[in-house]
Each structure stands twice: as structure tokens, then as C-alpha cells.
Amino acid sequence: MDEQRRVRTERLRWHSRRALLENDLVLQRFWQKQTEALDDATAGMLERLLEMEDHDLWELLSGRQDAGDPALQSMVALLRQPAG
Amino acid sequence: MNVTVRKFDAVIVGAGGAGLRAAIQLSEAGLKTAVLTKVFPTRSHTVAAQGGVAASLGNSEEDHWHWHMYDTVKGSDWLGDQDAIEFMCRKANECVIELEHYGMPFDRLDNGRIYQRPFGGHMSNFGEKPVRRSCAAADRTGHAMLHAMYQRNVKANTQFFVEWMALDLIRDAEGEVLGVTAMEMETGEIYAFHAKATIFATGGSGRIYYSSTNAFINTGDGVGMAARAGSPLEDMEFWQFHPTGVAGAGVLITEGVRGEGGILRNSQGERFMERYAPNAKDLASRDVVSRAMVTEINEGRGCGPNKDYVLLDITHLPPETIMKRLPGIHEIAVQFAGVDALKEPIPVVPTCHYQMGGIPTNYHGQVVVPGKRTQNEIVPGFYAAGECACASVHGANRLGTNSLLDLLVFGKSAGETAVEELKKTPKAHKELPADAFERTLERLNRLETQKGGANVHETRLAMQRTMQKHAGVFRFNDLLKEGVQKILDVQKDVQQTEIKDKSKVFNTARLEALELDNLIEVAVATMVSAEARKESRGAHVRDDAPDTPERPNGRDDANWLKHTLWYKENNRLEYKSVTLRPLTVETIALKKRAY
Numbered sequence: 271m272d273e274q275r276r277v278r279t280e281r282l283r284w285h286s287r288r289a290l291l292e293n294d295l296v297l298q299r300f301w302q303k304q305t306e307a308l309d310d311a312t313a314g315m316l317e318r319l320l321e322m323e324d325h326d327l328w329e330l331l332s333g334r335q336d337a338g339d340p341a342l343q344s345m346v347a348l349l350r351q352p353a354g
Numbered sequence: 355m356n357v358t359v360r361k362f363d364a365v366i367v368g369a370g371g372a373g374l375r376a377a378i379q380l381s382e383a384g385l386k387t388a389v390l391t392k393v394f395p396t397r398s399h400t401v402a403a404q405g406g407v408a409a410s411l412g413n414s415e416e417d418h419w420h421w422h423m424y425d426t427v428k429g430s431d432w433l434g435d436q437d438a439i440e441f442m443c444r445k446a447n448e449c450v451i452e453l454e455h456y457g458m459p460f461d462r463l464d465n466g467r468i469y470q471r472p473f474g475g476h477m478s479n480f481g482e483k484p485v486r487r488s489c490a491a492a493d494r495t496g497h498a499m500l501h502a503m504y505q506r507n508v509k510a511n512t513q514f515f516v517e518w519m520a521l522d523l524i525r526d527a528e529g530e531v532l533g534v535t536a537m538e539m540e541t542g543e544i545y546a547f548h549a550k551a552t553i554f555a556t557g558g559s560g561r562i563y564y565s566s567t568n569a570f571i572n573t574g575d576g577v578g579m580a581a582r583a584g585s586p587l588e589d590m591e592f593w594q595f596h597p598t599g600v601a602g603a604g605v606l607i608t609e610g611v612r613g614e615g616g617i618l619r620n621s622q623g624e625r626f627m628e629r630y631a632p633n634a635k636d637l638a639s640r641d642v643v644s645r646a647m648v649t650e651i652n653e654g655r656g657c658g659p660n661k662d663y664v665l666l667d668i669t670h671l672p673p674e675t676i677m678k679r680l681p682g683i684h685e686i687a688v689q690f691a692g693v694d695a696l697k698e699p700i701p702v703v704p705t706c707h708y709q710m711g712g713i714p715t716n717y718h719g720q721v722v723v724p725g726k727r728t729q730n731e732i733v734p735g736f737y738a739a740g741e742c743a744c745a746s747v748h749g750a751n752r753l754g755t756n757s758l759l760d761l762l763v764f765g766k767s768a769g770e771t772a773v774e775e776l777k778k779t780p781k782a783h784k785e786l787p788a789d790a791f792e793r794t795l796e797r798l799n800r801l802e803t804q805k806g807g808a809n810v811h812e813t814r815l816a817m818q819r820t821m822q823k824h825a826g827v828f829r830f831n832d833l834l835k836e837g838v839q840k841i842l843d844v845q846k847d848v849q850q851t852e853i854k855d856k857s858k859v860f861n862t863a864r865l866e867a868l869e870l871d872n873l874i875e876v877a878v879a880t881m882v883s884a885e886a887r888k889e890s891r892g893a894h895v896r897d898d899a900p901d902t903p904e905r906p907n908g909r910d911d912a913n914w915l916k917h918t919l920w921y922k923e924n925n926r927l928e929y930k931s932v933t934l935r936p937l938t939v940e941t942i943a944l945k946k947r948a949y
């Protein structure tokens with residue numbers, strides 16, 4: 271179980287390599303704060319976001335668009351939190 | 355460690371624009387083609403390109419490939435090879451129309467033809483007046499291009515290996531290239547892709563700089579692999595910088611911001627561009643603005659705790675203008691500079707944007723090296739295209755929208771040439787040499803067993819800061835000399851990086867250490883080549899090469915009208931002549947580059 275969770279987290283860490291620098295930077299900030307494996311709910315939300323095309327993802331991460339789904343939007347809000 | 359061998363007719367490393375275009379050519383010719391990519395194809399950096407792709411279609415007004423050629427040669431500050439430039443400009447229309455047939459949703463005119471936008475440096479009638487030459491798909495040109503070409507490849511049965519990282523080139527004793535070694539990220543297992551043709555399309559290496567507009571993926575893997583396998587790298591001192599990247603982040607702030615009235619200020623709040631360009635001020639050309647910014651910083655008038663950036667001020671503009679005319683700028687400033695641009699200025703620095711140099715090729719996409727008979731002997735089985743390659747069409751400076759064109763034309767050309775070569779000499783796979791995997795296994799083993807080594811993140815940062823300070827947009831003899839020593843010191847650390855996490859599945863730490871092995875080759879090549887070139891040309895601007903009548907803009911054609919070739923072995927430099935003779939037209943004669 272723990273191993274499964276770890277692998278899922280590591281895969282998402284790599285999937286955070288994006289085509290747009292803007293997205294890379296926002297996701298990097300998230301990972302720097304994240305030392306443990308992600309719980310299933312967070313991992314699921316992040317998977318949904320990382321499946322998006324990069325321009326669409328940036329629309330959400332920049333706050334120009336709403337994810338339309340409250341759970342997903344709360345993940346977006348978490349990612350948008352400034353460093354520190 | 356076990357290495358599984360897989361055989362293909364062709365292996366392409368990279369699924370950005372150049373790799374996908376080459377793959378179409380090979381797969382549609384019925385060849386068994388593998389494409390390796392670190393990320394899903396449509397996450398490749400080509401997605402970031404918005405401005406468009408150049409082609410003299412002449413849909414809105416008269417245009418001609420010869421005019422496009424003139425602009426490209428002039429843009430290159432005469433360092434571009436005129437045979438390759440003629441080839442590219444003549445092929446542009448065909449390649450763009452092909453893309454249209456693949457389903458690329460170009461913006462259109464009312465008459466159904468492709469709409470074309472004006473773009474800096476595109477002129478009609480040999481530099482006379484601006485012309486509309488850039489073809490775009492809204493602000494998602496690169497993205498639309500990748501989608502269209504990916505679909506076409508799926509139809510043609512190209513085999514994609516997604517989340518596979520190529521590690522090293524396989525070459526035999528005769529110098530022939532026989533494929534690559536690669537790691538499957540999902541398992542951490544090592545494979546060899548044994549092929550009759552190997553095409554590198556791994557994109558740029560902009561992450562060697564601290565401030566870069568490039569996404570994290572641009573680590574110069576193909577360039578590093580080629581260098582380790584003994585190939586020279588061409589013209590690596592030439593990097594295009596964009597004047598306004600957000601300090602510390604690199605995210606590009608478009609020229610449009612200064613167009614709308616944005617002003618650059620130093621630590622004293624002074625609008626310093628008035629001193630450097632009394633007429634154009636903040637709207638002077640990119641290189642003039644960048645140089646002025648660096649001079650302000652170097653003379654102690656930079657801002658912030660380290661006095662290492664200047665400010666882009668739009669606080670005097672009406673908020674409605676900012677929100678309406680400059681969409682996205684507000685969000686970028688909030689996210690990456692932590693400032694509300696309506697109330698506070700944005701910290702900016704000149705930022706690395708595009709790599710003009712790379713793996714030397716001819717215009718057929720074949721990798722070439724100086725040999726006994728000519729300065730451009732073909733390396734059998736080896737091809738390169740896109741930003742990792744140097745054809746050389748961009749010379750000392752790239753013209754906007756010519757890189758998307760470069761990857762279409764030379765991606766296709768590399769694919770076409772490989773198809774012809776394989777048809778001409780049908781043969782079985784040449785046997786792999788006994789030491790085919792040695793370089794890769796040594797690297798992996800070193801990383802696995804390293805004790806008391808250097809931290810990857812810190813070492814990369816040291817490299818990036820060294821490059822930014824010593825080989826930035828404006829260059830100084832003493833800084834370059836010091837920079838060579840410093841980057842060689844960083845290289846020693848790279849040779850002993852250590853990772854704590856030794857797990858196999860999606861081990862990002864290991865991947866980043868392997869990427870750093872590639873970045874450092876690019877960084878050393880850049881610094882050594884830049885230190886040696888004692889003139890200013892295009893994007894390589896030295897403070898000790900002033901503008902005189904004999905040396906326009908510091909360009910010294912008598913001594914430096916030549917390509918640099920850097921070899922990893924002993925950091926040796928060689929030079930080769932620029933091809934000034936085009937294919938069918940007359941040479942575009944040397945002139946001062948002025949706009």
C-alpha cells in the first residue's frame with residue numbers, strides 16, 4: 271500500500287514536468303513543500319490536473335479560469351499558494 | 355546490469371516538432387520507427403511557441419522566399435550557411451501547406467487562405483519594409499502543430515516510447531552510429547535501441563542559465579550525448595536572450611508591455627533607457643535594451659538585495675489598459691514576482707531564450723564533422739534536427755518564427771534523407787560493438803555507488819549562476835576568462851554527483867542527475883567557445899569589441915567569419931568556414947547589420 275502510494279507520487283512528480291515554464295514553476299513550488307507521499311485524494315486531483323493540456327492548465331493556475339468543480343478548484347488553490 | 359536490445363529501422367529521440375516531423379517521413383515510408391520521449395509528445399516545449407511559423411506564402415501581400423532568405427542571412431549576422439538558408443526558405447511554403455493538410459487549424463483570411471501576421475525582422479524587397487509572413491493558430495501555434503503531427507504519426511504506426519530517456523549514443527570503432535541506450539522510467543530498466551538510422555530531435559538546452567524562458571525539460575540531452583560520443587558542437591557561444599524575463603523565474607514578459615508604455619527603471623528610479631536610446635527609449639531593439647539593463651546592473655544601479663535586476667514599471671498605466679491589452683501579465687507578476695503590477699514595478703532581467711548552436715548538420719539533416727577530405731564529412735547513421743541541431747540557418751542570431759520553420763524543414767529533410775539512405779543500401783543491422791553500453795553503464799554505476807559527492811540541485815544552481823554572470827547577454831573578457839575556470843570547477847562536481855534515493859520507478863532525482871551530465875557539456879562548450887571568439891556578432895556581444903567603420907557593431911569578418919567547433923576532449927576548438935554560396939542565387943553580400 272505504502273509502496274503503491276509512493277510510486278503514484280513519484281509518477282506525478284515526473285508528470286509535473288510541463289511544456290510551459292509557468293506550470294513548471296507553480297508545480298515545483300508545490301513539490302518543494304511536499305515531503306511525504308501524497309494521499310489518495312490529493313493524488314487523484316493532481317492526476318486530473320496534470321492530464322490537461324498545458325495552456326488550459328495555466329488558465330486555471332493563473333486564476334483566469336475556474337476549474338468548475340469545487341474539489342478540483344481547491345487543489346488549484348493549494349497549488350496557487352505563494353511560497354513560504 | 356542487464357541491457358535488453360530492441361531493433362528498429364530508425365530511432366528518433368524527441369517528440370517535439372522536429373522529432374514528430376521526421377517520424378512522419380520514416381513511418382509513412384513503411385520503416386519500423388521508434389520515437390523516444392521524456393514526456394508525452396504534446397508536453398514537448400514546442401507547445402510554448404505562440405508567435406507563429408514563417409513562410410513567404412504571400413497571402414496578404416506580395417512576398418518571396420528570396421526576401422525571407424535575405425532577412426534570415428542578415429538576422430544571422432552572416433554566420434548562417436547560405437545553402438541551408440536558401441533550402442529552408444524555399445521549402446517553407448511546402449512544409450506549411452503540408453501541415454495544413456495534416457489538419458493544423460491555422461488562422462484564416464475571409465478567402466480561406468492562411469492568415470499571416472507581421473513579425474519583427476520580416477521585410478519585403480530585401481529589407482525595405484515590413485511584410486506579413488508569420489502563420490499562426492491563435493496563440494497556440496506550437497501546440498496545434500504538435501497535435502496535428504502526433505495524430506498523423508499515430509495513423510502511420512510510429513511506435514512511441516513515452517517516458518523513456520535516451521542516455522547515450524552507440525557508436526562503433528568506425529564512427530558509425532548504431533542507436534542509443536535508454537532508460538524506461540516506469541521500471542528503471544536499461545534498453546538499447548539498435549537502429550540503422552538515429553535522429554536526434556531533443557530540443558534546446560536553455561536550462562544552463564539561471565534565468566531562462568525554457569521549461570525544465572530543456573536540458574540539452576541530445577547535445578550532451580553527441581559531445582560525449584566525440585561529436586563537435588557548433589557555434590555554442592550564440593544564445594538569444596529576451597530582455598524581459600521575470601527575475602528569478604524567467605517567465606517571459608512580452609515586448610507588448612513596453613509597447614503599451616511600460617518603462618524600465620534602475621535602483622534610483624531613473625528611466626535609464628533615455629540615456630542609451632534617446633529616441634526609441636524603452637522600445638529600442640532587444641539587444642540594445644538587454645545591454646543597457648546589464649550595464650545598469652554591472653555599474654551598481656540594479657535593484658533588490660543583490661542589486662541584480664531592474665524594474666519594469668507599468669503602475670502609471672490605467673488598470674483597464676493593463677487588464678485589457680496585456681492579459682496575463684498581471685497573473686504572471688503575482689505568481690512569479692509576488693507583486694501586484696498595477697501598484698508595484700516588476701523585477702526583470704535579460705533571460706536566455708534560444709540556442710542557435712548545436713550538433714553540426716548539413717541541410718539534409720545529416721550530422722557532419724571535419725574529416726580528412728572535407729570540413730563536412732557525414733557521420734554514417736546519424737541525423738539531427740530542430741533546436742538541438744545547427745544546420746546552420748540561425749547563425750549568430752535567430753529571426754523570430756524561424757525555429758518552428760527550422761524544425762519542419764529539417765525534421766522532414768532528416769527523415770527523407772534517412773529513408774533514401776536505407777533504401778539505397780538495404781542491409782541488415784550492423785553488429786553492435788562489444789562496448790556498446792559501456793559509457794551508459796559506467797555513468798549509472800558511478801551514480802549508484804558515489805559516496806560523499808555533490809548535491810545535484812546545488813551543482814546545477816552553481817552552473818546556472820556561473821553561466822548567467824560570466825556568459826550572459828553582454829560579455830566581458832575578464833569575466834569570460836574567469837568563467838572558463840569556474841565552469842570547469844563546476845564540471846568536477848558534476849562528475850561526482852550523489853543521489854540518496856536509489857529506487858527504480860520514476861526516480862526523478864536520478865533523472866535529474868543524468869540530465870545534469872548533459873547540461874554541463876553544453877555549459878562548458880558555451881563558455882569556452884564564447885571566451886575564444888574575440889569579436890561581437892549577432893547575439894555574442896563583447897564589451898571590448900566596439901563599433902568602428904572597419905568593424906561594424908564590433909564584427910570582425912577578416913578574422914571571425916567562421917563557425918566554432920568545440921570538442922569535449924580537452925575542450926579543443928576548431929573552426930570551419932561559413933558557406934557563403936547559396937544553392938541557386940547569388941551570395942548575399944556582407945553588410946552592417948542595422949535595423
Ligand SMILES: Cc1cc2nc3c(=O)[nH]c(=O)nc-3n(C[C@H](O)[C@H](O)[C@H](O)COP(=O)(O)OP(=O)(O)OC[C@H]3O[C@@H](n4cnc5c(N)ncnc54)[C@H](O)[C@@H]3O)c2cc1C
Nearest residue numbers: 368369370371372392400403405406520557740741755758
Ligand atoms: C516561450 C517560447 C516561445 C517561443 N515562440 C516561438 C515562436 O513563436 N516561433 C518560433 O519559431 N519559435 C518559438 N520558440 C522556439 C521554439 O519553440 C523551439 O525552438 C522549438 O519548439 C524546439 O522544437 P524541437 O522539436 O527542437 O524540441 P522540443 O519541442 O523541445 O522537443 C524536444 C523533445 O525531445 C525529448 N527529449 C529530450 N531529451 C530526451 C531524452 N534524453 N530522451 C528522450 N527524449 C528526450 C522531449 O521529451 C521532447 O519530446 C519559442 C520558445 C520559447 C521558449
